[in-house]
Amino acid sequence: MKGYRKYFGKKIFWFVLTFIAAVILNFILPRLMPADPVASITGKLAGGNTDAQAVAQIYERYQEEFGTNLPMHQQFFKFVKNAIHGNFGLSFSQYPRSVSDIISSAIGWTIALQLPAILVGWLLGNLLGALAAYIRKGFDKVLLPVSLFLSNVPAFGMAVVLLVVFGVYLKVAPTAGGYAFDMIPHLSWDFIKSVISHYQLPFWSIVLVSIGGQAVGMRSMSIYELNADYVKYSRFLGIKDRKIVGYVFRNAMLPQVTGLALSIGTMVGGALVAEIIFSYPGLGSTMYSAVTSADYPLISATTLIITVMVLIVTFLLDIIYGFIDPRVKAAQFE
Amino acid sequence: MKKLIALALAVMMVLSLSVTAFAAEGDVVLPREETLYFAGQQWGAVNSWNPIGTNQNNSMAIAAGGGQRTIMYETLYMWNILDGKLYGLLANDDYAWNDDMTQLTFTIKDAAKWSDGTDVTAADVIRTFDIGVEIANGTGSTYGPYIESIEGEGKSVTINAKLNDAGQPVNPLKILDFLELTLIAQADWIDQVYEANDGDATAILNDDGLNDAGELEVPYTGPYTRYFDDDQKVIFIRDDNYWGQDESMWGKLPAPKYIAHAMYADNNAGDNALRNGEVDVSQQFTANVQDMWEKDGLPISTYYMDAPYGICVGLPTAWYNMNIPVIAEYPALRKAIAMAVDYDSINANAMTGQSPTFVQAPRSLMNPTDAEQAMYDHDAVADLQWVGNDVDGANALLDEAGLLDTDGDGFREYNGEKISLTAVCPNGWTDWMAAMVEVANAGAKIGIEITTPYPEADTFNAVFTDPDQTEYAIFMWSPDASTPANPWSRVNQFMGMDYVGVQNNWSGNWGQYVNEEADALLKQIPTTTDEATLKDLYTQLTEIYLTEVPSFTLMYRPAVFFTVNESVWTNYPYEGSTHTMADGTEVLVPPTDCTDGFGIAALYDLELVG
Helix, strand or coil: CHHHHHHHHHHHHHHHHHHHHHHHHHHHHHHCCCCCHHHHHHHHHHCCCCCHHHHHHHHHHHHHHHCCCCCHHHHHHHHHHHHHCCCCCECCCCCCCEHHHHHHHHHHHHHHHHHHHHHHHHHHHHHHHHHHHHHCHHHHHHHHHHHHHHHHCCHHHHHHHHHHHHHHHCCCCCCCCCCCCCECCCCCHHHHHHHHHHHHHHHHHHHHHHHHHHHHHHHHHHHHHHCCHHHHHHHHHCCCHHHHHHHHHHHHCHHHHHHHHHHHHCHHHHCHHHHHHCCCCCHHHHHHHHHHCCCHHHHHHHHHHHHHHHHHHHHHHHHHHHHHCHHHHHHHHC | CHHHHHHHHHHHHHHHHHCCCCCCCCCCECCHHHEEEEECCCCCCCCCCCCCCCCCCCCCCCCEECEEECCCCCCCEEEECCCCEEEECCECCCCEECCCCCEEEEEECCCCECCCCCECCHHHHHHHHHHHHHHCCHHHHHHCCCEEEEEEECCEEEEEECECCCCCECCHHHHHHHHHHCCCCCHHHHHHHHHHCCCCHHHHHHCCCECCCCCECCCCCCCEEEEEECCCEEEEEECCCCHHHCCCCCCCCCCCCEEEEECCCCHHHHHHHHHCCCCCEECCCCCCCCHHHHCCCCCEEECCCCCCCCCEEECCEEEECCCCHHHHHCHHHHHHHHHHCCHHHHHHHCCCCCCCCCCCCCCCCCCCCHHHHCCCCHHHHHHHCCCCCCHHHHHHHHHHHCCCCCCCCCCCEECCEECEEEEECCCCCHHHHHHHHHHHHHHHHCCCEEECCCCCHHHHHHHHCCCCCCCCCEEEECCCCCCCCCCHHHHHHHHCCCCCCCCCCCCCCCCCCCCHHHHHHHHHHHHCCCHHHHHHHHHHHHHHHHHHCCEEECCCEECCCCEEECCCEECCCCCCCEEECCCCCEEECCCCCCCEHHHHHHHHHCEECC
16 A cells, blocks of 8 residues: 555656646747737727827736736736636637636537547447457458548548538538527427537547547557467467457557547547537637637636646546556556 | 447537526527528627627627628618718718818607617717727727717717817718717616726726626617527527617518527538528628539529629738838839739639729729729829739839849849848638739749748737838738728828827738828818819829839728528629618618628518518
8 A cells, every 4th residue: 555655646746747837838838929919909999099109008908907018927826826716817819708718618518529429439449449350351351441541531531521421412410510500509309409410420520530540559459469378378278268358358458548548638629620620619619719819818728628637637547557457556566 | 339329429418408508488499481690700609798898709799891780789870882871870861060070960860769768869879989988999999089079969969070280170081980880889878887897997898798697788779689699609689679660760670580690610611501501691702602503503692693793892902011121112113013913813813703803993092882983083093003914014113123133043132132022911811812822923923032921810910010010021901991981091091191100000001101292182181072172182192002002902802791592581682772761762782791881771671582
């Protein structure tokens, strides 16, 4: 138990250090962009005003409101102080909306789209990969090239193909939005059906691409494991095939679990392509527009979410690894 | 696996439902035959309903395109880009100047009422202007320099112009702009907001116009009000008590019960929805728009059924930065580049032919409408106009000016160094980027190196509005399109010296061009009413502009695009179509998306197909 505590104590220390570094970078990097969002807001307000002094006054007022008149380190401490209370300030691009408001209305859609898509893609991919390794023959001959093809299709390519084929030509799926263009959200079967039908294309555009990559990885790992000595020995001992496959799957899965954890950690950013192409609501497209409009507070907040998610997932992974693989556990206690 | 997918879907649904609001009453599925769908105006969630606020991302209710949008809040007058006239909305058609143009008077319609049933009065107009000046909102900062005060009682209003040192009005034209561009807010409501925010300017500007329960608190005068909005759409519902059904205004209610606008991620998504009949009116640029009906056979149309398809009143322009020595010193260089550009290619590539050519609307300071084209003497400046692609002429100009290629590297030199310029516009503005490429190509043909960096829009904005910048040599921006103050306002943006040295300059003369003669001519225009004198002034200004070339227009472009799908609604504005006013007169309806300026008249004439 002592070794356990020491191991995780050390881990937590490094995670905290990484977190602090990430927060500082999240804050500083967007602010190094050669843009002046306060000037944009001033411009929209002052349009037509030729009185230089009046324009300067408006500019100063907004500098004060956003705190951009303070030196960078003071801005940073203010940001940290507010962030602890869940207040990320006001957005530049959607001013006067608050960053927290923007994120809270978008993040549900992103999680609802990404989490099931990542899990389904991961499970289907690994299952098919393991089956291909185990069955080989015809199944593998078809699956491998298909998987290779799918895993190499860029996400935006897959999304556009699905949109054009199913949305524009076959007209079996809607092309934009999270629910029907003629509805407002309410609790009814029609609305739920509409949400599901709008969910289809973005969902499959993510799933199909990830199936390929997962299947290829799992297949290689499984083939490697199937040829391992312990498999041959187990067969020699007459252990049932099903049992052996169980061992093989568990061993081959390790690197795949890492992949799953990381894709869950980065899902906020990963939703970008599907969200933009299908005009689907969510945090990915919010982040994209924040970057293009130099909306520092929104960029810092969304990147902070990604940082925290990756750190948490990596930390959990360390714990889960111990359970999945006793060898890792042994190493952790050393 | 089935269970897993079912579970995943269930999780997804619960989550998506939890992030969206529920409508308490009314239609939850909008009847298609009672709803007019839009695209291309609203690109993100609505963040405010406050008509005296700032930076609203509420394009359907609080914005201007081809005139102010008046579906929810209303202006005193409506601007018609086709005939260049103001038509009464909240006010009667009786506005009049006194002799020396220091006072403008008009009356408010007797029928005009707020949504709470109270009368619209002079007090509302006065308070809207006064609060604007006090909190420095758009109205205050735009019109404060031109309006001294507004006074009046009951339904009578007098606007007192600000006077210059000579006792003349600073600019009567800007006061006409005020009439058609200022959304009038209710005086009582302004007082409430003022008190609720303790008179703090920033807090008043940021007030979103909703109460803690998220309900609209702002009284309005327009035919529609907020029904529903979230991150994906905004819906307006008709107010069947709208005062405008009075005979003194429209005499009836607008045809659609609902106006809805979904947020599309980009133009492609909006175009797909238009093709599918999910959008009726699209304010988007669609490349080769004619393919939709010619090739695809869809019931889609535009104002003109042939090129240029729409009314082009905008003049996207390449501005020369006078902080760059070689540019400031050599008008010949400025003119040579402008002469060598292939404008037909820009029209073909950037606008897919949706712009009148420079043969059809010769280069001047005017937009291509008949009203503005009549405002200068075409013959007097014919020798100065160019249609482009004139490489020989451009080379001859440069040779004559002494800008030569002395070291034989294919590029001309200035002070012994290769002339190397940039031509810049924001990244992703593909039609503008195509135009900048043509400028660079023109440079290559005449021995001037021109590169085309495309910064993100926000970076571009920060640089081009800085009067001291030397980063962009040539950059693209559009001057004013069409308002009552135009073409003066636009010409002032091209050559007026008011904007020289102004920091955060979003107002005009972005190249910081200085010309005392032009500035003096410009100062005479706002108070000149004699048409012949006006024409002479504009002709002189055109001569200076085409000789000095402080900037050059690259194409003509609509203030708002207008493409409609006629599968549900029909009788949209088309070439020559008119609206019958209460007094029986016929007025041309501009294709300003059924929402902007006098274009809103179209809402009253729409009919269902079949």
